[in-house]
Amino acid sequence: MKVHRQARIILGGTGPRQPRTREEKSTFVTIAAEQFGTNLRATVATTVPNFVRGMVVPITLLFLLARRHFGLGTGAALVGGVCVLVALYALYHLEETFHKDLDYFEQAL
Numbered sequence: 001m002k003v004h005r006q007a008r009i010i011l012g013g014t015g016p017r018q019p020r021t022r023e024e025k026s027t028f029v030t031i032a033a034e035q036f037g038t039n040l041r042a043t044v045a046t047t048v049p050n051f052v053r054g055m056v057v058p059i060t061l062l063f064l065l066a067r068r069h070f071g072l073g074t075g076a077a078l079v080g081g082v083c084v085l086v087a088l089y090a091l092y093h094l095e096e097t098f099h100k101d102l103d104y105f106e107q108a109l
Contacts, residue, residue, distance in 0.1 A: 025049075034097050059083065 032048040033041040059079065066075030 035095070 029045045029048060033045045036044050062082070063075060063079045066078045069075070070078060
């Protein structure tokens with residue numbers, strides 16, 4: 001019973017955390033869309049949430065593998081740490097869009 005309580009604390013509840021408010025979701029989509037020009041923003045805004053949903057399967061498989069080898073608490077911490085490291089790596093390499101002209105034009109062939 002103690003292990004299950006620790007897992008809930010480590011995992012942040014009983015299941016994957018979803019954005020709790022519309023503001024959280026809209027901020028997430030806006031940040032993703034701002035990385036692209038005006039001609040691709042609508043496509044990005046509809047595609048990025050699907051990429052996030054798609055990552056649930058590999059993360060869950062990694063967690064199941066880690067849980068089998070390291071136990072519930074350590075496996076959850078390991079998978080969470082890997083996710084945080086990947087997010088920090090992506091954030092470090094994210095290009096700043098302030099003062100950047102995002103009105104791209106496609107060249108006709």
